[in-house]
Amino acid sequence: MGHARPTFERRQLGLVLRRLRERSGMTQQAGAEAVGKVRSRIVQLEDGTATASEEDLRTLLDCYAVTGDERTTVLELGAQARRRQKRRVHVDNLPDAYRRFADLEASASEINCFETGIIPGLLQSEGYIQALFAEAEGPWHEVDDVERGDRWSFRVDRQMRMLDETDRRIMRFVVTEDALRANMGAPEVMRQQLDHMLALLDKQRDLNIRVLRTDAYGNPLRGFGLTIFAFGERGAPIGYSSPVLGPSTYYDGESETTAMLRAFYRLWELALSREESRRLIQQIAKE
Structure with a gap:
């Protein structure tokens, strides 16, 4: 070595x-x-x-x-x-890429995440996860997929590791309003999901969820999702682009991660504040 x-x-x-x-x-x-x-x-x-x-x-x-x-x-x-x-775009073509994503996630001191049309994985309730799996059956996974149980356990374990009340890492999520109003199988599933997010905000003081209204103008990430991991003095930031199908793509060049953070913070400014977002989530849950 x-x-x-x-x-x-x-x-x-x-x-x-x-x-x-x-x-x-x-x-x-x-x-x-x-x-x-x-x-x-x-x-x-x-x-x-x-x-x-x-x-x-x-x-x-x-x-x-x-x-x-x-x-x-x-x-x-x-x-x-x-x-x-040389520094470049990194494409993870090897098996079990989702586990290496979780390794990076767990080692980060700061996580900035934006997803469009879907609740980010760390914020998903158990019912929401099951509904997502059901939607994927057929196009992406066989109905009797034997790995479904492993995927379920992995997601739940990942949340438990990352959302421990004693964890002091900074986590920022921008969630689109349409994700809060989506039809995930049954109205009760979404009510539980919204209640789950409100409970997380109550328990996690370093967790910040902001909602991007549907009528917000100036979204530089319209139609895309990204996550940027920061590591303090332990290394340069790493950006991740969410794939629909295919290998995981990472960026660690300074120009790329700087641009990704710039786009994320533009959304952060466009989105509702933490308390305004909480009120909107409560309002949608009562509708």
Whole structure:
């Protein structure tokens, strides 16, 4: 392992290795001993400031009991992390991209998210999630899809991890008014969803939800969605563009993430304030 600049690929690999180590119940010291290094090298690897040879990576995966397709994916991530690459658009074509998105999300100190026509994933109630799954059956997933249970568990676990009342990360969401008025299977589903968002606002003081009215003019993200993760002094921001179908796309170039933040903050200014948004959500819930 050598000390290296924390590129997107190295950060992605490090976050995956941290998740796999924690899942296995192994300590950083145990991983270090397995590859014959000091513990600080595992810390650097998980922070994305070190690279690992293929041999060391295979040893760590043995230590963490990682096998099958998951092992193949991590080895490919390691190969990407060892290449010298200029800052660019990053396209995640490997399996289980949604898990690596969640790794980035969980490591961020600040999250800025805009979705159009849909409630963002972290804010979705259980009934809303089920309704979304039902809408996707047929076009995107088979009705008897065996992975549905895994997707459900993953979403619920992700929310529990991110919406802990003791969590101090800053989270900003801009939600479109049409998403609040959408028909998600039954009126009761949407009433529960709106009540769920109001409850989150009551519990999470660092959670900020603003509603963009349908008649708002000047939306630079009309028809699009994006998320920008910030990491404080631990690394440059990373932008994410939501795909309908296909691979996840990330941006870590300064010009791209600056433009994405500029567009998000334009929406932030156009949207209703936190309290005005709360009142509108309450009003729609009573209609």
